[in-house]
Amino acid sequence: MLAEALSGRKLSYKYWHPLFFIMRKVLCLVLALLVFASVNAYVEYVDCNLELEDEYAIANIMLYIHSKMPANHFSVTMPFHKESAILSINDSLGTIEDYALSDGILRIKTNSSARRRDEIINIEAKLFGLEKERFGNAIIAEFSLATEEKTRVAFRAYGKRIFGFDTGAAFRGSIRDYELRIAGAGPLIVRFGYSDKGKEYGRFLLFNESTLSDDALARGLERANELYFTVPAVLGIELDSNIFGIAVLKDEKYREKINDYSEGVYITGGLIVVKESAFEKDAAPVVLHELTHNFNAKIMNWNSSNTSWFDEALAKFVEYIVRKQLGLRTANLFYGTQSYSDAQYSYVIKPASDWRLLKEYYDKNESFMMEWSADAEGTRKFGYAFVELFLREYVKEHGFGALHRALRELAEIKENVSDARRFSEIVLERLGTRLEPCKRETSEEMLECIEALNKFNPKIPKASVLKLGTERKESVIEFNINDIRRKNIEERFNDFGESLLNFLEKLIRSTEVLVK
DSSP: OOOOOOTTOOOOOSSSOOHHHHHHHHHHHHGSSSSTTTTEEEEEEEEEEEEEEESOEEEEEEEEEEEEEEEEOOOEEEEEOOOOOEEEEEEEEEEEOOEEEEEEEEEEOOOOOSSSSEEEEEEEEEEOEEEEEEEETEEEEEEEEEEOOEHHHHHHHHEEEEEEOOOOTTTTEETTEEEEEEEEEEEEEEEEEEOOEEEEEEEEEEEESSSHHHHHHHHHHHHHHTTTTHHHHHSSSSSSOOOOOEEOOOHHHHHHHOOOSSEEEEETTTEEEEEEEGGGGHHHHHHHHHHHHHHHHTTTTTBOOOOOOOOOOOOHHHHHHHHHTTTTTOOOOOOOEEEEEEESSSEEEEEOOHHHHHHHHHHTTTOOOOOOOTOGGGHHHHHHHHHHHHHHHHHHHHHHHHHHHHHHHHHHSSBBOOOOHHHHHHHHHHHHSOOOOOSSSSHHHHHHHOOOSOOOOOOOOOOHHHEEEOOOEEEEEOOOHHHHHHHHHHHHHHHHHHHHHHHHHHHHHHHHHOOO
């Protein structure tokens, strides 16, 4: 039952749009074929186990059929993956011989017996072609089950090291010991990442496709692991998973496969991709920014619109807090140039965007940010600064508790939303605010607001966190921020000492040349 509908479609990067929702109506039309008998039988429940092998997967699918009226046999017609081989089909009476698979349609007639209302059909098949995308040793696969909207579905994938997944609004999933479990109702299309390779650094499973050694990448990943708590602490939600895949690519390969403007992306299916030059500095902010997209894809898996402003707002806010914890400088938003120097050079950091563009946005009564996408080249810098300003102002005025409550409510939505403005309205309604950061009567008041938010240094809360998975649990993320700060100070001191020594060595060598 591998979804052919999405084959050949280019993935949308940076923010995951649940592409399968676009196909849901198509699937539902196809499902007019699904499970018809003369007595109006229907599938109540589907239980699917997928055992992953190197070149194929073994699918064991159980259909639980119920009819209001008893019948001697049931006829079932359902979409099925074309690249498959049926190994066996059975019902409660034994092996079913009367079936046919042609052009992606499987037709089954159960064995006849005394009239009955319930039946179980067990289909075992070998499936090929699950792989949809590959990043080195990390594979993104896709699988689908065509069912009616109210049909309960349980899905399990195992046999390989599964490190991530994405699915639709009516489904939740958990990854434990590299095994994926998903539960929900309706048509299922799931993308998931797996591999037998990779090196673990805490919660991160590294697939190194760069020119740098694993050791050269280790510091950034270990630091990201130390600061992992920032993501669930900010969102108030944690995923029921203990491992996250990350692929590091050569810069030129990253530009070819992803884009030429970002340092990292989140790929549908549960994989973070980062270019190697991000690890030449402290990569933790980039890694945790993309990890936030992973969390958001599960919280807002009902969003199939092309807007990503809220997703980017949360990710940029996490990145900002991580940079604060690491003592790293970050550009101001809209206003205020920064100047500083080290032992050798002087630096100037310009603001992320111009405050006059923000004023113009309000003066013209613009509202395109309600539909803004990070891929919009003409407004990319403005948009990133705008959404980060929005979330800083929101947390400063309402606190983390309000954000946590809103995100929990958003995680409960089960209906797909494809209209960008409708998505934005739902988010803002849950937040209880408008998408108008630092909108003020005068320029002076606007600049005061921006300046205050540039100085905003929020304290990471220790709060009850909702673990989002097949089961929902409350937990508290433990962390000792003083230990983190102490380590940061030690490392900054060591880095400064090394920089000073390099400067003195250059000075001595230049002096020796002058003396000669």
